Amino acid sequence: MELYLGGMAQGKLELACRRHPRALVLDEKKLEEALGMDKARAEMPDVEEWVIWDHFHLFVKSMLAKGTEPAAIWELVAKGIEETPNLCIVSDEIGNGIVPMEKEERTYREETGRMLCKIAGKARSVERVVCGIPVKIK
Numbered sequence: 001m002e003l004y005l006g007g008m009a010q011g012k013l014e015l016a017c018r019r020h021p022r023a024l025v026l027d028e029k030k031l032e033e034a035l036g037m038d039k040a041r042a043e044m045p046d047v048e049e050w051v052i053w054d055h056f057h058l059f060v061k062s063m064l065a066k067g068t069e070p071a072a073i074w075e076l077v078a079k080g081i082e083e084t085p086n087l088c089i090v091s092d093e094i095g096n097g098i099v100p101m102e103k104e105e106r107t108y109r110e111e112t113g114r115m116l117c118k119i120a121g122k123a124r125s126v127e128r129v130v131c132g133i134p135v136k137i138k
Contacts, residue, residue, distance in 0.1 A: 001081055002088045003123040004134075005116070011132030012090045016052045020088060023050035028059035031080070051084050056091035056119075060112045064104070070111045077115060081122060089119055093128075 004012040017023065031053050053059075063073045081087060095113050100106055120126045126138040 001085065001119070001123045003116070003119050003126045004088065004090045004129055005093050005126070005137075006129035008092050010129045012092075012129045013052070013054050014132065015127075015129055015134055016054075016088045016090055020050040020052060023052045023088065025052045025054055028055040028062060031059055050086045050088060052088045052090060053080070054090045056089050056116070057094050057112050060115060061108045064108055064111065070114070073111070074115055074118070077119070081119070089123075091116060 002016070004016055006012050013025070017025065060073060063076075064070070091112070094109050100109070120138065123138065125136070127134040127136050129135070
């Protein structure tokens with residue numbers, strides 16, 4: 001598994017697609033359907049191929065907005081990681097800047113950060129992308 005982090009519109013997805021040109025790219029809405037659902041799983045490539053999960057942060061945000069507990073979200077994420085060894089996760093960095101006043105926004109940022117830390121621990125490589133330039137972290 002690979003993890004690409006960086007600010008919005010910094011070239012994370014483009015880098016992942018250059019490295020894995022035949023990968024299936026799933027955004028947060030498609031992936032939400034794919035995780036844990038047989039019909040959508042049938043549409044995913046076998047584990048010999050790469051799957052790029054774009055907008056991981058928005059997936060977490062949408063699941064929290066639906067009232068899903070963070071532990072349940074992590075179970076889905078962990079299952080996706082386990083079942084798709086050739087997975088590339090792409091996420092915006094959302095923890096910098098002003099702390100939001102709204103509790104929901106603070107919770108979203110905190111839980112996304114915690115999950116990204118777990119993902120980074122499991123990942124074979126972690127890169128931060130700035131202006132399209134990857135900086136290897138792990």
